[in-house]
Amino acid sequence: MQVNVSARHGNLQPGDQELIVEKADNLRRLYDRINAIDVTVDLQQLGKPAVEIQVSAEHADDCVATGESTTVISAMDVAIPKVEQQLRRLKDKKTGHRATGHKHIDTVVSDEE
Numbered sequence: 001m002q003v004n005v006s007a008r009h010g011n012l013q014p015g016d017q018e019l020i021v022e023k024a025d026n027l028r029r030l031y032d033r034i035n036a037i038d039v040t041v042d043l044q045q046l047g048k049p050a051v052e053i054q055v056s057a058e059h060a061d062d063c064v065a066t067g068e069s070t071t072v073i074s075a076m077d078v079a080i081p082k083v084e085q086q087l088r089r090l091k092d093k094k095t096g097h098r099a100t101g102h103k104h105i106d107t108v109v110s111d112e113e
Helices: 016-029 072-095
Strands: 003-009 036-042 048-056 063-068
Touching: 003 016, 016 036, 016 048, 016 072, 036 072, 048 072, 063 072
Parallel strands: 003 036
Antiparallel strands: 036 048, 048 063
């Protein structure tokens, strides 16, 4: 799995890229089939940077979330829970809809005699 970090309309500060990669890498604990994570930091408005996280997983649509705040790291902290919620929903959809086998269904016999 790879994490790509890119910046629009400016450059990131030296320590920000490592923190962004570290925070984005923690998304793998939620869903095993993540192929790539793309993080785009938009620095067009200097007082309000925006972060967009795009997670692509196997056999599923991409999960996309955005966040805005006063700093890049706090904008990342706004966007991460949104992506986590989408990944949890995706995992529930993929793994939670299995039918119960007829061997494991308990039969209830009523005694009406």
